[in-house]
Amino acid sequence: MSFKERVFEKARQNVRTIVLPEGDERRTILAAQQLAAEGIARPVLIGDPSSIADAAGKAGASLTGVGIVDPADSPKREEYAGVLYELRKAKGMSEEEAGRLIADPMYFGVMMVRQGDGDGLVSGAVHTTGDMLRPALKIIKTRPGIKVVSSSLLMDFQDKEIGHDGLMVFSDCVVIPCPSDEELAHIAISAADTARTLCGIEDPKVALLSFSTKGSAEHELVSKVRSAVRIARSLDPALALDGELQLDAAIVPEVAALKAGGSPVAGKANVLIFPDLQSGNIGYKIAQRMGHAQAYAVLQGLARPCNDLSRGCSVGDIVMTAALTALQAAGSIKQP
Numbered sequence: 001m002s003f004k005e006r007v008f009e010k011a012r013q014n015v016r017t018i019v020l021p022e023g024d025e026r027r028t029i030l031a032a033q034q035l036a037a038e039g040i041a042r043p044v045l046i047g048d049p050s051s052i053a054d055a056a057g058k059a060g061a062s063l064t065g066v067g068i069v070d071p072a073d074s075p076k077r078e079e080y081a082g083v084l085y086e087l088r089k090a091k092g093m094s095e096e097e098a099g100r101l102i103a104d105p106m107y108f109g110v111m112m113v114r115q116g117d118g119d120g121l122v123s124g125a126v127h128t129t130g131d132m133l134r135p136a137l138k139i140i141k142t143r144p145g146i147k148v149v150s151s152s153l154l155m156d157f158q159d160k161e162i163g164h165d166g167l168m169v170f171s172d173c174v175v176i177p178c179p180s181d182e183e184l185a186h187i188a189i190s191a192a193d194t195a196r197t198l199c200g201i202e203d204p205k206v207a208l209l210s211f212s213t214k215g216s217a218e219h220e221l222v223s224k225v226r227s228a229v230r231i232a233r234s235l236d237p238a239l240a241l242d243g244e245l246q247l248d249a250a251i252v253p254e255v256a257a258l259k260a261g262g263s264p265v266a267g268k269a270n271v272l273i274f275p276d277l278q279s280g281n282i283g284y285k286i287a288q289r290m291g292h293a294q295a296y297a298v299l300q301g302l303a304r305p306c307n308d309l310s311r312g313c314s315v316g317d318i319v320m321t322a323a324l325t326a327l328q329a330a331g332s333i334k335q336p
């Protein structure tokens with residue numbers, strides 16, 4: 001069974017409600033149809049019901065089993081606006097502004113997830129990462145013990161000798177441009193959690209990457225990675241985590257034996273932590289385009305899952321992201 005099929009199968013065993021705020025967008029509607037028809041999730045489209053019905057008609061999609069919620073006409077609108085105001089008043093939000101913002105499908109959808117009326121959210125066929133992430137950061141916030149929201153790329157290689165049966169987790173490749181040592185440590189802890197929850201890697205081996213291996217070079221950028229390793233170890237002493245490691249020392253046993261003998265991670269890493277967003281984003285695209293890996297992006301560190309799509313996404317991408325979101329939801333916590 002492929003990684004994708006395994007994800008769908010797991011999602012079917014524990015069906016979750018997935019909120020889709022871009023409710024009248026063609027690919028989103030087709031994905032909702034597939035999610036409902038194949039029992040992968042309970043999709044809820046946010047938007048004006050007549051616009052959604054029009055778009056579904058044009059796409060030839062059936063809305064059987066697909067929920068529709070209209071923020072303009074929802075009995076929850078007042079409650080949600082009140083919660084938004086309470087959460088943001090200390091930051092200067094007025095009641096009027098909260099009332100106006102909650103009419104926006106993105107804010108409404110994120111609030112549905114916060115309030116437990118949805119288990120997770122997927123958007124990005126139309127909106128940017130920031131459009132979704134800003135409301136999510138303000139309304140849902142981070143998981144207890146985790147300071148930053150970041151991302152992981154689940155890399156599915158054809159060569160099953162790579163990583164854990166062909167799977168590796170690369171992080172952070174989407175969110176934090178220039179993480180501090182502490183942020184890098186939190187990214188590492190989150191990525192290990194993502195490896196367990198979404199890839200079934202029960203014993204993740206986490207390498208914090210650099211251009212130096214165990215003191216082979218000295219630079220402030222290397223010191224930052226070393227410091228991140230110390231912080232991450234104090235956050236989770238039981239986690240197999242090591243650094244600083246060059247990529248080859250992290251994944252090639254012969255190089256690891258020469259450069260990092262005795263490391264619990266070197267030569268067998270299956271979770272790679274990049275030192276910044278430039279290296280992370282470039283790194284995953286090299287693996288995707290030259291190493292022919294399938295790459296699936298998820299956000300991590302939010303108290304309840306919200307995930308982003310690329311604007312060029314296919315219907316299949318939306319379905320897979322919704323399924324991954326459902327698996328994250330199974331491991332997430334309820335808001336107080």
Ligand SMILES: CC(C)(COP(=O)(O)OP(=O)(O)OC[C@H]1O[C@@H](n2cnc3c(N)ncnc32)[C@H](O)[C@@H]1OP(=O)(O)O)[C@@H](O)C(=O)NCCC(=O)NCCS
Nearest residue numbers: 091129130133134137138142147148149150173174175176
């Ligand atoms: C994530 C992102 C949207 C945050 O933008 P920002 O301008 O820093 O957001 P704001 O300053 O308005 O912050 C909003 C709130 O979120 C918090 N926040 C910002 N980034 C955060 C993060 N990564 N984790 C946790 N909280 C975060 C801020 O502290 C702030 O909290 P507060 O309002 O309660 O004080 C921005 O970093 C971003 O766009 N990243 C994506 C980078 C990118 O372009 N990637 C594309 C690669 S494919």
